[in-house]
Amino acid sequence: MKLHLAIEELHRSENHLAGALLAMSDRHKADHEVFHVARDIARWSQDHVRALAQAGREFGLDLDPEPKGDPTLLEKARQGASDLLGRSSVPGLLLLANLRHVYREACGTSLDWELLAQGAQGARRKELLQLAERCHPDTLRQVRWANGKLKESATQVLVS
Amino acid sequence: MPRTDRIAEPWGTRTPYGAGETWPVRVDTFLADGLDEGDVDRWVQSATILHSNGDGLDIAVKDERIVGVRGRAVDRVNHGRLGPKDLFGWQANHSPDRLTRPLIRRDGELVETDWDTAMDAVAGRAKELLAEQGPSAISFYTTGQLFLEEYYTLGLIAHGGIGTNHVDGNTRLCTATAAAALKESFACDGQPGSYTDIDSADVIALFGHNMAETQTVLWTRILDRLAGPNPPEIICVDPRETPVARHAAVHLAPRPGTNVMLMNALLHEIVGNGWVDTAYVEAHAVGFEELAERVRDYPPELAAEVCDVPVEQIRRAARIIGTAERLVSTVLQGFYQANQATAAAVQVNNIHILRGMLGKPGCGVLQMNGQPTAQNTREAGADGDLPGFRNWSNDEHIEDLARVWNVDPMDIPHYSPPTHAMQMFRYAEEGSIRFMYVTATNPAVSLPELGRIREILAQERLFLVVQDIFLSETAQLADVVLPAATWGEKTGTFTNVDRTVHLSEKAVEPPGEARPDLDILIDLARRLDLRDKDGAPLVKWTDPEGAFEGWKECSRGRPCDYTGLSYDKLRGGSGIQWPCTDEHPDGTEHIYVDGQFWADPGYCESYGRDLVTGAPLEPTEYKALNPSGKAVLKAAEYLPPHELPSQEYPFQLMTGRTLYHFHTRTKTARAPQLQKAAPEVWVEMAAGDAADRGLGEGDLLEVRTPRGRVEARLRVSGIRPGAIFLPFHYGYWDEPDGAEPGGERGRAANELTITDWDPASKQPIYKTAAAAVRRLATADGPSLAPTTTGSRPVTDGVPPTTGGEAATASEEFSPVGGGPR
Known part of the structure; x- marks a missing residue:
């Protein structure tokens, strides 16, 4: 039985995704929708981190229920800097790069949820399966957001 | 004929009716200068323009000047009634400070010029940027106050001619x-x-x-x-x-x-x-x-x-x-x-x-909707949507539109959702939009976080064109200002909230050299030499009726089908609801009958x-x-607002409207009865909150958020505890500094609002900003906020809002179908 490995990996990737979303938010404070939505949906990953820490106990895991990646002083400084840099066109390319990063992180996390769901089904762990069914749709929404935002932003950045 | 002070009685006299009965007719009339109906040379058919209700009215003309208005008894929308803004707002047409000549910026100053010089400057800069960067440099920011024909033409020029995705209206803020x-x-x-x-x-x-x-x-x-x-x-x-x-x-x-x-x-x-x-x-x-x-x-x-x-x-x-x-x-x-x-x-x-x-x-x-013609920006494709409710992510719809316009489908941008207004200002901020053509709106007062908006609009690298009837706060920042004709001075149609289409006919000539927006747009298309794929001019009409006929073809078979309408059909009777087709020649009262969507x-x-x-x-x-x-059936989870009250900013600020003003007061402040009813900005607070802080009715307060400060007199009102309210209408054009606050504090509510919007509709959030207040001076009398409306005082001793003899309008009750009881 290696389900604990899947939970551990997912706990790590959700933490990472939350961190990536929050960092992206801080770097693009002048792109107001990115700033706010990235924060709103980072919360989903943080909820998942808590739920996974809870679920992990049954499998002998001692995972930190407190999500990592809350804004630190360094991030606050980044927000200030991004506000100032917002008047030039360089952040456009950076935005595309960051969206691409978040997209890949979210896709990886989505796959991890699929792995967990498959394992939970095989092991007939109903609660774990329900957890996956509850959380995975959030991850898919994060994927679609990064994809949609990338599509929407790309043209102006690339042709201007 | 009963005469009523319509500032004191905004809704006039009751004509009660029961469920399933027809709403009785009550014809409201206001004529200036003691004229009566016998003095009027002619009545010209139109509808109301200072809100979204679409009430049918006739414009009274004497000696080639507008002298008043009268509600149309036959109209399905209002059965003869008019509101205070309609009764008095038309006077702004005659304001002595109307723009009558084009203006162009020379050595930092706006100076008068001729149409050729102004339009060549506009078209010339657009062509330069198209050659240098392409359509992504060009944007159009329009309104909810032009006519259908103008929106359709604007959308055609921008989407089908220039090929830019950057077209939106101030309807982003309202509808x-x-x-x-x-x-x-x-x-x-x-x-x-x-x-x-x-x-x-x-x-x-x-x-x-x-x-x-x-x-x-x-x-x-x-x-x-x-x-x-x-x-x-x-x-x-x-x-x-x-x-x-x-x-x-x-x-x-x-x-x-x-x-x-x-x-x-x-x-x-x-x-x-x-x-x-x-x-x-x-x-x-x-x-x-x-x-x-x-x-x-x-x-x-x-x-x-x-x-x-x-x-x-x-x-x-x-x-x-x-x-x-x-x-x-x-x-x-x-x-x-x-x-x-x-x-x-x-x-x-x-x-x-x-x-x-x-x-x-x-x-x-x-x-x-908030504005009179907001519906048309949505239908005709001037708010970023494609005309006729076509789907930008359905290739067949793009091909169909390309057929109507006789252009290549690739020429119509549809690679992503159309750029919304807030994003256009963001692109202008980062410098990739370098040309903004603003028609009939005033973003320097109406958009959130005005300090930021002024900085964006004032950039040297942004070529700003403003087409308007007054030198608004935004126009003062422009490179070229184009004087436009307004309601009553041009012909066109517009559609209200419940799909009722009205014809608004030209009653009088515009002042000076001012021209109808449609004429200006067609002139722009000609100077840009926009052509269809066979080399013929892209815009195929030269007058409003021609544009309307063009739009009818574009709407054929789509939900907002206008093919059964014509100018002739809209003359004389009531407005008509779309869809209006050969099968439904009298229009359609209810859509979605029997669950057909x-x-x-x-x-x-x-x-x-x-x-x-x-x-x-x-x-x-x-x-x-x-x-x-x-x-x-779409479900949604609750998310808390992004900016919550804190110790430093303990209140939640909402901005909003008052009955007597429209948008940034460009017209309503120039109508004496309306301006007198709500002459200056105020801030509302609940009685408990005011008492806790020792504040009283009429105290001069500073309202502060992380974005700015506003000064306003306190109205203690029935607002809920913890919330405060500022009307957003008050800008600076009638203050000494013109385009911006003179000192460190302003009076425009949008100095304070947050740049944040709904991710689905992209509409800015004006109802939740964390704010602080402090007293600058104690009251020397009550606030001048209206007492008839949401700003009604909860303390004694505030004199009621009245309009007196100058605001007296007549109400004529129809003998059939009821009357005042």
């Missing part, structure tokens, strides 16, 4: 969520309700909609129902004690930013108590299971705590709505300009879908968006979700 909510629930824009539904409804629910002030004549219709036999019950959701709230059976005053929480609790009760038309839902909707599961998590007890509303009031409102036999709901800025705008407005649609209350008399949703994947305007992230659904996702084109 974007109405359109977005309809697209989410019905996959297409198009108003399900009709004003006549008010005549037979037994429950009318107003969600964040102070109809008494924003659509005075529609509210008059409700007041007349309330005064008659079998009156409807009113439900009001509004943090302020508005005139609507005072007539409500239940008034819910939630904390700003918590609308979705409240709506989910109402739906929780409706689903939980089985007030669902199960047969209708099974036959005509998808998504019930998900919605039911979602609202299970939102019991009224939870909402009572989060929204700070008594739990029994939530239950009572839900019961009245849930057991209504004929339910009308209306929605406006209290939802559209608030946190989770689209998600909240969609829940209102959900109530109607669940209860099967669509497409029949007395059962309608009115997702309202425009939601088929091949036909619909939109595949929808994620209500939290705003991500558009892919065509395949929509086809899987809704293969047979039913209504979509």
Whole structure:
């Protein structure tokens, strides 16, 4: 039985995704929708981190229920800097790069949820399966957001 | 003939009527200078232009000048009535400070010039940028106040000619969520309700909609129902004690930013108590299971705590709505300009879908507009959408539009959702939009966070063109100013909230060299040498009627089908509701009859968006979700607002409207009766909050947020505790410094608002900014805020708002179908 490995990996990737979303938010404070939505949906990953820490106990895991990646002083400084840099066109390319990063992180996390769901089904762990069914749709929404935002932003950045 | 002070009595005299009866006629007339009807040379047909209600009126002309207005008794919308803004607002047409010549910036100053020089400068800069960067440098920011013909021509020039994706209107600030909510629930824009539904409804629910002030004549219709036999019950959701709230059976005053929480609790009760038309839902909707599961998590007890509303009031409102036999709901800025705008407005649609209350008399949703012609920006493709409710992510729709315009489909940008207004200003801020052509709107007062907006508009690298009738705050920042004709000086059509199309004819000549917006746009197209794929001129018309005929072809077969209309048909009688076709020559009162929607994947305007992230659904996702084109029940989770009160900023600031002014007061402040009724900005606060801080009526306060400061006199009003309210109309054009605050404090509410918007509709949030207040000076008298409206004082000693003899208009009651009782 290696389900604990899947939970551990997912706990790590959700933490990472939350961190990536929050960092992206801080770097693009002048792109107001990115700033706010990235924060709103980072919360989903943080909820998942808590739920996974809870679920992990049954499998002998001692995972930190407190999500990592809350804004630190360094991030606050980044927000200030991004506000100032917002008047030039360089952040456009950076935005595309960051969206691409978040997209890949979210896709990886989505796959991890699929792995967990498959394992939970095989092991007939109903609660774990329900957890996956509850959380995975959030991850898919994060994927679609990064994809949609990338599509929407790309043209102006690339042709201007 | 009774004469009434229409400033003191904004809704005039009651003509009561009962459920199912016809609303009696009452013809309101105001003529200037003591003239009477016998003095008038001619009456010219039009409709009202200072709100979205679309009331039919005739313009009185004497000696080639407008001298007054009279409501049209035959019109289905108003049955002869007019509101105060309509009775008095036309006087602004004659204002001595109208723009009469083009202006161009020379050595930093705007100086008068001729049309050729001005238009060559505009077209020349556009051509330079097209050569250097391409269409991505060019943007158009329009309004909700031009005519249909002008929007259609503008959309053609921008989308089909220049090929830019950057076209939007200030309708983004007023009606974007109405359109977005309809697209989410019905996959297409198009108003399900009709004003006549008010005549037979037994429950009318107003969600964040102070109809008494924003659509005075529609509210008059409700007041007349309330005064008659079998009156409807009113439900009001509004943090302020508005005139609507005072007539409500239940008034819910939630904390700003918590609308979705409240709506989910109402739906929780409706689903939980089985007030669902199960047969209708099974036959005509998808998504019930998900919605039911979602609202299970939102019991009224939870909402009572989060929204700070008594739990029994939530239950009572839900019961009245849930057991209504004929339910009308209306929605406006209290939802559209608030946190989770689209998600909240969609829940209102959900109530109607669940209860099967669509497409029949007395059962309608009115997702309202703020401006008179906002509906046309949506239909004709000047708000970023494509004309005729075509779907930008459906290639067949793009090909069809390219056929109508005779251009290559590749020339019509459709690679992503159209750029919304807030994003256009962002692109201008980062420097990739370098040309902005603003028509008939004033972003330097109406957009959020004005300090930022002024900086963007004032950039040297941005070429700013402003086409307007006055030198607005925005025009003062322009490189070229083009003087336009306005209502009464040009011909065109426009469409109101309930799909009623009116013709507005030219009554008098515009002042000086001012020209109709349509003429200016056609001139621009000619100077840019825009052509179709066969080399013929892209814009194929030279006058409004030609543009209307062009639009009719574009609308053929689409939901907003105008093919059965013509200028001749619109002359003489009442306005007519679209769709109007050969099969339905008298127009269509109710759409969505028998659960037939425009939601088929091949036909619909939109595949929808994620209500939290705003991500558009892919065509395949929509086809899987809704293969047979039913209504979509879309659930939403509650998210708290992004800016919450803190110790430093303990209040929640809402901005909004007053009955006597429109937009940034460019017209209404130039009508003496209206300006006198609401002469200066004020701030509203609840009595308890004021007492806690030792503040009193009329004290001069500073209202502060992290973005700016505003000075305003305090009106202690019936607003809910913890919230404060500022009207957004007051800018700087009639102050010494003209375009911006003279000192460190301003008076425009948008100095304070936050740059944040709903991800689904992209409508800015004006109803939740954390704010602080402090007293600058004690009162030397009460605030001058109106006493007749949402700003009614709760303390004694405030003199009532009146207009006196100058504001007296006549009311003529029809002998048939009732009269004053």
